[in-house]
Amino acid sequence: MEIKPDNKLITKTIWEIVTVSLFIVILGFLLQLIPSLDKTIDSTNFVRISWKIVFSLIILLWIIAIPISILWIKNLTYLLKEDEITIKKGILTKREQHIPHRMITDFMLERNLFDRWLGIASIKVQTAGQSQNQSGYEGKLAGLINWKELHRQLQNNLQTKDNFQTKNSASTKIPRKFETSVLEELRQIRKILEKKK
16 A cells, blocks of 8 residues: 555644744844843844844745655655565655564654644664664654554564564474573583583
């Protein structure tokens, strides 16, 4: 099944950029306190230069972040296959990230303030010690509209896989005769090593 992130993910990104812009404006207001703390600074010149910097940062943020975010989201695709989850992403450099079901240990549902407001969610895929990033999650399916159904389906698939593995491991029990012979072999190796000391 192929899933594309909803366009609400673009809306979320725009709101995140608006929030960052507001923090930059607040920083601009805080910078206005500096001339009152240090009387050697020319306050009118400082105010004019600091606001130019603040507005330049905001304009630069909007010129760079909006087009890149839109292109990134438009090129994002999730493929849910029987044996793996594939995440296709990238603007100039295209990447395909394959996460085999046998390595998946958990799915975490994530909904921040903007997600809840827009009615979308992200599902993070956790694997058994394979993650390269610090979050501990191998992949993220962001901008999902039908997140409740998808999260439930992925969790059920994970439980089915765990039940199947438990049944198979119980049926492939190691014969007692083999265990005894391995233990005997280890005892002999231990005796040889002790003699060499």
